Amino acid sequence: MSTLTALARAQAVVSGRAQPIATVRHLHVHEHPLVLIPLAMAGEANAPLAAMVGTGRSDPHLLVVTQPRNRDDRFAFFAALAEQVVPYLDSFATETEDVPVDRGRDVRQRYRDAPQLWVPNPAGVDFLRLLGRSTRFRTTDGDYPVPAGVPLLGRWLTFFANTAEMPGSCLLLNAVQALGLHWATGQSAAEDAQLGAQLAWIESGAEAAREAEKGPVAGPATDPDFDNRVLAPLIERSAPELPDVLRDLLLPTWERMWRVLDLLRRLPAGERVASRWDSDRDAYTAFAQHVAEGGAPQPRRDGAVAAAARLQRLESAAARYAVQRAFDDPLVLAEYRLAGAAFAGTVTLANPDRxxxxxxxxxxxxxxxxxxxxxxxxxPGTSLTSPARPAQKAKVISVSPDGDVLLELSGGMGRKLVAEPRSVPAVGERLVLTTLSEAYRPGGAFPEPADTPWTHGGPPSTEPDQQ
Incomplete structure (x- = not known):
């Protein structure tokens, strides 16, 4: 927990209301997202019990597995879920746009928009990941065939679960983390995992949060008391009222999910949110085309080279996302000022023609x-950047004990020997300077998969169970 977030939590305890820890919204909120609330049976590994899914607040679709231990019922549930989810995902694979590449000498195609899935909490993301892993290799013929939509759903869910690991990606989001990115409550992070209590802190305060703690859980796990007292007898006798009971259980969370979206939409989007959504659209376009061209499902496990490359992408994305959030939001940048990685000051002298x-x-x-x-x-010699001019570098020439910092500027001023208007900070301008930078960081070199050293498993096997 950062210093300012800890302070905000303390202020929330004193005031009884959640405190903002961001001035802008750091994620993309789609105009037409798909909300998915999964529910699993307790005591069974990723055994689905129900799901509430839909793209409209007033039109939730409830899917129920009346006998979660019955394989046919479970795969009928997967097929029904695919009928709800896959058409939504495919609806964005229509209109394309040209994207310049190679400095404008060529173009590539990208879909104009991409889908966005919302689940209540990180456990919902994990549920979708396991669901994707258990269905994407299923076959539609031979022994134990499944409906055609099941393996396709598994591939899509695996894709979305993988993107959820990428810092800054907004293709699959969970409400708990999205709220925690922008508000600090007066309770612990473990208590924030209860969506109802966390949302109540933000909307109404501590008293409402205490009442919300008594409400239904947000899934995918159910409450043990509910399991023993209500759910088990209904499943045991295949009671026809089971869907109605589960609907009543899930509807409060369904309504809260849409209130979360309303809350987030009220915040102005950060300047760099759109560029990250462009990257998400690139990822969606690539995977949709891979599926359309009959590409193979994702492997069960990555080889050594693929795993190392993925780890490097995650690390680069995390560093880039941290910088972008700081450049977009003064409250986030304030953390770096406390740590000595940034400072604010006023320009007292300027020589723009040097x-x-x-x-x-x-x-x-x-x-x-x-x-x-x-x-x-x-x-002296350190390179600094101002969020107001991210393409410009400011090298520290000297630092005086009185707080005067002499800087030499390069970049972001045009290609002539005369600086473009307003490209050089003027006397009296307030600046924030930081060691953070959005500059491109080249990745490391990896061997070809066939050249993987024996210390990392050797070349990947071609046997099906190793793919």
Whole structure:
């Protein structure tokens, strides 16, 4: 937990109301998302009991497994879920747009929009991941065939669960983490996992949260008392009233999910949210085309090279997402100011026309002086960036004990020896400078899968059970 988040939690306890920890929304909220609330049977590994799914607040579809231990009933449930989910996913694979590549010398195609799935909590994401893993290799013929939509649903759910691991991705989101990214409650992170209590803290305060704790759970796990007292007898006798009981159990969470979306939509989107959604659209386009072309399902496990490459992508995405959030949101950037990775100050001197002719050719290198009252913990030679001009680098020339920082600027001023208007900070301008940077970071080099060393398992096997 960060320092400011801990302070916000303390303030929430004192005031009895959740406190904002963001000034902008750091995720994309779709105009037409698909909300999915899974429910699993207690004591069974990922055995689905029910799901409430739909794209409209007033039109939830309830799917129920009347006998969760019966294989045919379970796969009928998977098929019914596929009928609800897959058409929604396919509906975005229609209109495309041109995306310039290779500095505008070529174009590629990307779908204009992408689907977005919402579940109540991280456990819902895990449920979809396990559901995808258990269905994507099923066959529609031979022994134990399943309906055609089941393996397709499994491949899509695996794709969405994988994207949920990518920091900044918004294809599959859960309400608990989305709220926790923008508000701090006066309860622990473990208590925030109860969507009803967390939402009540934000909407109404501590007293409402205490009442919400008594309400139904948000799935996928059910309440043990409910299992023993209500659910088990209904399943035992295949009671026809089971769907009505489960509907009453899930409807409060369904309504809360849409209230979460309403809350988030009221926040203005961060400047870099749109670019991350573009990346999500790229990922959706690539996978949709892979499926349409008859590509193979995702492997059961990654090989050594694929796993290392994926880990590197996750690490790069996490670093990039942290920088983008800080550049979009002064409250997030304040954490870095507390840690000494950023400081704010006012420009007191500026020489926008300075030319450095010490090299082979003259280059534009303006200098500015920034006065700050904050502690400056950077050394001369450090490269800094201002969120107001992310393409511009400011090298620290000197730092005085009085808080005057002399900086030399490069980049983001045009290609001539005269800076473009407003590209150089003017005297009196307030600046925030940080060691954070959005600059591209090249990835590491990995061997070909066939050249995987024996220390990492050797070349991947071609046997089906190893794919």
């Amino acid at each position: 030319i450095d002719d010490s090299g082979k050719r003259p280059v534009l290198r303006p200098r500015i002086m920034v006065h700050t009252t904050e502690e400056v913990r950077v050394e």
